[in-house]
Amino acid sequence: MKRIALLTFAVGLASITGCPGSLANPDAFGDGGVELKSAEEVFAESCGTTGCHDASSNAQAGLDLMSPDVESRVVDVDAIGLGCTSDVLVVAGDPDGSYLLDKVLNTPGICGLQMPVVGTLSASDIEVLRQWIIDLAGSGAGTLDGG
Numbered sequence: 303m304k305r306i307a308l309l310t311f312a313v314g315l316a317s318i319t320g321c322p323g324s325l326a327n328p329d330a331f332g333d334g335g336v337e338l339k340s341a342e343e344v345f346a347e348s349c350g351t352t353g354c355h356d357a358s359s360n361a362q363a364g365l366d367l368m369s370p371d372v373e374s375r376v377v378d379v380d381a382i383g384l385g386c387t388s389d390v391l392v393v394a395g396d397p398d399g400s401y402l403l404d405k406v407l408n409t410p411g412i413c414g415l416q417m418p419v420v421g422t423l424s425a426s427d428i429e430v431l432r433q434w435i436i437d438l439a440g441s442g443a444g445t446l447d448g449g
Contacts, residue, residue: 307327314392338426338429339412339426339427339430340429340430340434341372341430341431341434342372344423344427344430344431344441345367345372346367346368348418348421348427349417349418350367350368350422354419355368356368357369363381363382363383364382365382365391371389371406373392373394373438376391376392376402377391377392377393377394377438378390378393378394379391379392380415381401381413383413383414384413385413386401386412386413386414389401389413390426392435392438394435394439395435395436395438395439395440396435396439397431397432397435397436400435401436402431403428403431403432403435405417406418406423406428406431407428
């Protein structure tokens with residue numbers, strides 16, 4: 303008798319609270335519905351403004367972060383600036399060894415100013431750049447030893 307009462311209670315509780323069910327499109331909700339930007343979008347919004355690192359011939363430090371194939375202009379490329387030439391902009395697969403992230407994070411010892419000059423990148427944008435650098439190791443864009 304106790305079993306029937308317990309079973310009846312459980313069925314009644316399930317009908318009140320409902321079952322978890324399923325989603326027709328679970329991929330749309332896997333990350334809470336927040337779509338992360340691509341590295342190219344972060345560069346376009348924060349770095350590629352006119353007078354900074356746009357596609358013009360006047361780009362700061364000659365660095366174009368707007369045109370396609372940006373990795374060809376940053377991976378295993380030395381930074382430009384007094385005292386910076388021993389730094390590599392991006393070491394594929396190694397965000398902590400990439401000077402580009404040092405500039406974004408305002409790491410002590412960087413040459414010049416933190417980038418971007420106006421404002422700062424959000425934590426999620428920084429994570430996008432960090433992951434992009436990690437992912438470059440698998441793209442053949444460079445090697446971990448810089449060579």
